[in-house]
Amino acid sequence: MHRIRVAVDMDEVIADTYGAMLNWLVDRHGARWSTEALRGRQIFDVLESDVAEMLRTAMHDGAFFADLPVIAGSQAALSTIAAHCELFVTSAAMEFPNSLGPKFLWLRRHFPFVDPLNIVFCGDKSILAADCLIDDNARHFTRFAGQGIVFSSPHNVDVAGYPRIRHWDEAITVLSETFPGAL
């Protein structure tokens, strides 16, 4: 059968941007939030405006993205996906233009099996032509022609209406259920 095309987001899906943002806030401002406070809300929505602005400034310096931890299980899962499907890594990196270089190097370091030509840095993800998009932000699914699959993050726990991957360990099962015979 034809190999399905799987697009996978970076931030909060394979790169722990969320943890890095929380660490940055703790280091700089001693701020702490409970998981409950962040449930269903983006970090930027719970910050005071001046702190949000400082965090955005830090993220606009692309170095923020250079050494993000890899999300557990993502390398093994993407390796399996790449063996059976057309794998693309797709990031709306234009939100932080200086992140493009660091993000590319990060992918080469941690996901060397992803062909550089299968890395897509873009703005609006509705331009993507793929059978599915694994992403923590469901807003990308509304104009996306394929199947959106939510990757769990505290901000999206209440998002319904899409298949959900809670941890990379269950990704192959979820993909197999969504696309029978694809893996």
Ligand SMILES: [Mg+2]
């Ligand atoms: Mg993301």
